Amino acid sequence: MNKWALNLIASVLALLFIFPLIWMLLVSLKPDGTNVYQLTDWVNWADLTLDNYRKVITESNILRWTWNSTVIGAVTTLLSILLSSLAAFAFSKLPFKSRGLFFVLIVSGLLIPTEAILIPLYETTLHLGLIDSNWAIILPGLTNPIGILLLKQFMDGVPKDYIEAAQIDGSRNFRLWWNICLPLTKSAMVSVGIFYFILSWNNFLWPYLSITSEENMILSAGLPTFLSNNTMSLNMIMTASGIAAIPTIVVFAVLQRHIVQGVAMSGVKG
Structure with a gap:
């Protein structure tokens, strides 16, 4: 063509x-x-x-919801990258018994739909006293194994000669991860971080169930609440939707190259 x-x-x-x-x-x-x-x-x-925008901002908690989504997304992304990179390093570079079995068990978590674990997840969060708090959303968000899978593919591509040379110099596992694997997989970690942030930003079902107060809601859960109270005003609905779309449009415009790379990472072998 x-x-x-x-x-x-x-x-x-x-x-x-x-x-x-x-x-x-x-x-x-x-x-x-x-x-x-x-x-x-x-x-x-x-x-x-701009009267609609002034009305939505003054008569709703949409700015608060946007702030909550940003904070939760940033914390979830940083902690997820840290844990995922450590786990990926262990599975990629550290020989230990049953490594393949544990890796299969972790990756198999991708096959379990979120709806299947909502009840036990809610019971656990309730007993820990985390309902209606940011940690109720952050902690379950750290269990997504997709980052481990993708980062392991890239860490498998780190030459063994680098690892062996550093071990001869006396470097231990933490230093191998910090000084060798992290710098060589920096671009992959940025892409995985954007992927985690998008998942956190678009997360709806669990935040909608775990957050009970309006001021603690995130944008994806608070926006339907606002829309249900303004079903007769299409202008107000579109105004709230426009405000909610602004952060994602800005992030995509700034990090477009990394987002595309992150989408393509699932088909890359280390």
């Missing part, structure tokens, strides 16, 4: 994906009660206003 045909197809697909975002933005900037259903409404910018 010619290059111009591929570019044309890509442009059409891009327009199809960006069309809902443009419609959402226009509806959010229109006065409450005004819809954008006709072409004349699209090109009529005379009545654009």
Whole structure:
């Protein structure tokens, strides 16, 4: 297929994906009660206003929810990268009995749907007194084995000569991980970190069940609560959705290359 045909197809697909975002933005900037259903409404910018944004920000906890999502996502990402890289280093570079069995058991966690463990997870969180706290969301988020699987693939590519040379110099396991494996897998860790952050940001079901107070909700769980209270106002719904989309759009624009790399990592062998 010619290059111009591929570019044309890509442009059409891009327009199809960006069309809902443009419609959402226009509806959010229109006065409450005004819809954008006709072409004349699209090109009529005379009545654009920011009143909807002021109303949503002042009459809801959307900024608080955004802050909670950011904090929980950042903490979950940092701790997950740390634990995943340590586990990946152990499975990749440290010989111990039943290493293959333990690795299979951990990776098999990907086969268990979240819905299957909601009841025992809720009971455990309740007995630990973590319900309606940030740790109720952070701690279960650290058990995702996808980071271990991906980072192990990259650590398998670290030459054994580097490890053996460092061991001859007296380096122990922690130093091997810190001084050799981490620097050589830095790009992979950035991609895995973005992947973890996206999973945390989009997490809905468990935060919706474990957080009971409105001020402690994250954005993915708080937004449906706001939408259910404003079902008759399409403008307010689109305004709240636009505010919620801004952080993800900014993150994608800044880290686009790493996000694409992270998506492609699942098919890379070490």
